[in-house]
Amino acid sequence: MTFTFNIYAILLILFGSVTIALAFFIYRKGGNAVRWFSLMMFSNAIWSIAYGFELASADISQIKILLDIEYIGIATVPLNWFLFCLHFSGKECWYKKPLNIVSLLFIPVVTVLMVWTNSYHHLHYASAKMATGTPFPMIDLTPGIWYQIFTIYFYLIMACGCFLLAIKFRKSDPIFRKQNYSLIVAAAIPWIANIAYLLGIRPLGYVDVTPFAFVITSFLILLGIYKFKLFDIIPLAREKVLELMQDGFFVLDKDYRIIDYNQSIKRYINYTPNLKLIGSSLEQLLPDQPNFLEMLNRHAPGKIELDVPVDGEILSLEADIIFLDDNKINNDFIIIKLQDLTAYKKEAIRSKEQSNELERLNQLKDRIFSIIAHDLRGPLVNLSEVLKMIANNQISNDEFRNISPTLSKDIIYTTDLLENILHWSRSQLKGYGVNKEVFNIRNLIINEINYHLPAAELKKIKIIHDVFPGEMAYADILMIQIVVRNLLNNAIKFCNPGNEIHITANYQKNKTMLVCIEDNGMGIKKEVLGRLFKDENITTRGTLNEKGTGLGLIVCRDFMIRNDGNITVTSVEGKGAKFCLILPVGELN
Missing domain, CATH: 1.10.287 (Helix Hairpins)
Incomplete structure (x- = not known):
């Protein structure tokens, strides 16, 4: 092949080579959206470099070979652009369906094959000849029917991509605005240039200015990378990350109104479908939080715990307040991160209970x-x-x-x-377990009195009961028997010879039974009375020096609690003691 280079050819080859290097650099930045953009730039580079060599060629057969190479780039530019826009706007799942990817690839593949086999059917180019009256040798092409079809496809798919970007940018945060503008301007330049060429507006004669427009686009992208940090942070990352996070996020303006949020925040407030979060005040969504609002008013960043009622349940939330002016971005915005600590607190309480x-x-x-x-x-x-x-x-x-x-x-x-x-x-x-049943409290008391009669007679103590037949209680009969036995044993132990023990049982208005065991023995010291039922091992010798175990009253309290009852004591030292049991009642079937 022989070439005669001119200024247009040199510029296209030079900047096409720069575009390849730039595409490689962007590809290494990572991310699917970024890589599809770099592939689009690589397609532009193929188009530019091949077109540069075409402008340096004088042989029509050589030019046709270069045209075949050009169309590898021309046919894939709109495809790569559309795939980039899909990823950038979060719609990449669309092309993963087999039918959709086949429909996307059909036109580019057929176009390349049409160009490569054009000499047999002339459907893409109706004719091709060397132009006359040009400053350097150029080819004059007459478009065919498939050229028109490909042009419609080219602009349609480019327009779809721009539509996706427009929707995405309309919802994006102000922090990404400069990125958005640079990308939109860069994408618009090749459009304008190609439309002008097709309409016959050709300032360079037969020279297609579209590849030159892509050179300008490449420089704008390069400027965006270094000045606006294009592709370092993209709106897609914000949406993907925040929407998948379990923590809730609010973005507030200086008047504490909601201007942005993620979907997780709905779990931490009393959200209803009719509630419009954008524009709502923070106090409206998180009422009765004076300390939280006071931190905001003091412009104090940090964390604070909130108890928020949501759907009848109290959520324990940790609010992390971030003022964006701390990062020199914008002093009109506040970020509130809400993290649910309810499960952690419950687990901490459970762990403490297990430890106790x-x-x-x-x-x-x-x-x-x-x-x-x-x-x-x-x-x-x-x-x-x-x-x-x-x-x-x-x-x-x-x-x-x-x-x-x-x-x-x-x-x-x-x-x-x-x-x-x-x-x-x-x-x-x-x-x-507690085996509750309905039983006759009178029979139980009489059995315990008979059990303790030998010990009582030994000390000449009278045991008198005033319990009517048929009075029923509902509890674990074995546990109540042990309670009554311990209390009756203590009464005998602390009675002097000749004292009396009175046992009564009466129904109460609150559907309970009050069983009292009262004696007129030595009573309980005031300092000891307050320590009873406190899990303390208190032992006191009886009137005849009888020993105590120190466990009896502890057992009584535990058993009464397990049976949904209670035990109380009143005593005056030297005048006796009175223990009362409060029991649930039942009736015979």
Whole structure:
């Protein structure tokens, strides 16, 4: 091939080469939208360089070969432009459908084949000959029918891409405005140049000014990259990222009105389809937040926690306030990020509850071990030693009769202690159930009185009950039996000989039953009274020096709570004590 270079050819080849380098540079910036734009520039470069060599050629056969190369770029320019616009506007899923991609590729592929085989059918160019009256050799082409079809396709697909950009830019933030303008101006120049060439407005004669227009476009894009940071931040990134984020975002103006938001924000406010967020005031959407508004008024960036009622539930939100003038962008805008901390707070509360439960169980374990080590071991050791002495004939029958009352007390104490430890320990285990049923409270009380009669008669204590037949309670009968047993045992323990114990049971107006066990014994000291039911191991010797386990009242309180009841105590030291149980009631079927 032979070439005679002129100024037009040199400029096209030179700037086409620059466009290739620029396309490669932009491609490396990453992102699908950016890469489709760089492919469009590469198509422009093929068109420009091949057209430059065409203008430097004088042989028509050589020019036709270069035309074949040119159309690789010409046919793919509108395609790459449209794909770039799809990605830039977030519509890239459209072309991924097989039918759509075939329809996009059909015209470009057929056009290239038409140009390459034009000498057989002349559908693209009706005729091709060397022009006369031009300053340098050029080809004079007469368009054919397929040329007209391709021209319509070219402008239609370019117009569709520009329409997508226009919609995108209309919704974009002001921060992207300079980027948008530079891209729109750059895209418009080749349009104007090509339309003028087709309309016969040809300042350079037969020379097509469209490739030169693309050279200007390349320089505008280059200017946008360095001055406006084009493609460093694009509106697509904002929309894609913010709409997918779980955190909610508000953009406010200086009057605290909403000018932008993402979809996640709707979960953090009382949103309804009729509510127009744009233009609404922040106080309208997040009412009753004085501390939050005070931070805004003080122009104080930072984080603050908000409790916001949404659909009947209180959400714990963390609001992060960002004033854009801190970044020297614009002092009229405020960004509010709302993060939902409700789940984290619930988890923190649950973890704290588990920690408290674990600590409580550890204390329970320590208390049980302490009781077993001190209170349970002593009586068993004493009993073991006495049995050894009897086996070794070291003690007479009279001596055994003298110590047997003490041993009997120790055995009764040990039995009560083991019973309380067993029931209390089981009740503290997770999953231990309460088997509620309707039962006759009078029968239960009479059975417990009969159980404690020997101990009461030993101290000459009278037990009087005033419970009518047929009075029913609804609770776990075993638990209530243990509660009554402990309270009756304590009453006997702290009564002096000749005292009385009164047991009553009456229905209350609030559909509960009040069961009271009252004695006129030694009573409870004022400083001890306030410590009862406080998970403290309080033990006090009885009137005849009887020992206590320190677990009885703790068991009573736990069992009453588990049965949706309560236990109270009143006492005057020296005049006795009165324990009352509040129980749910039931009726026989």
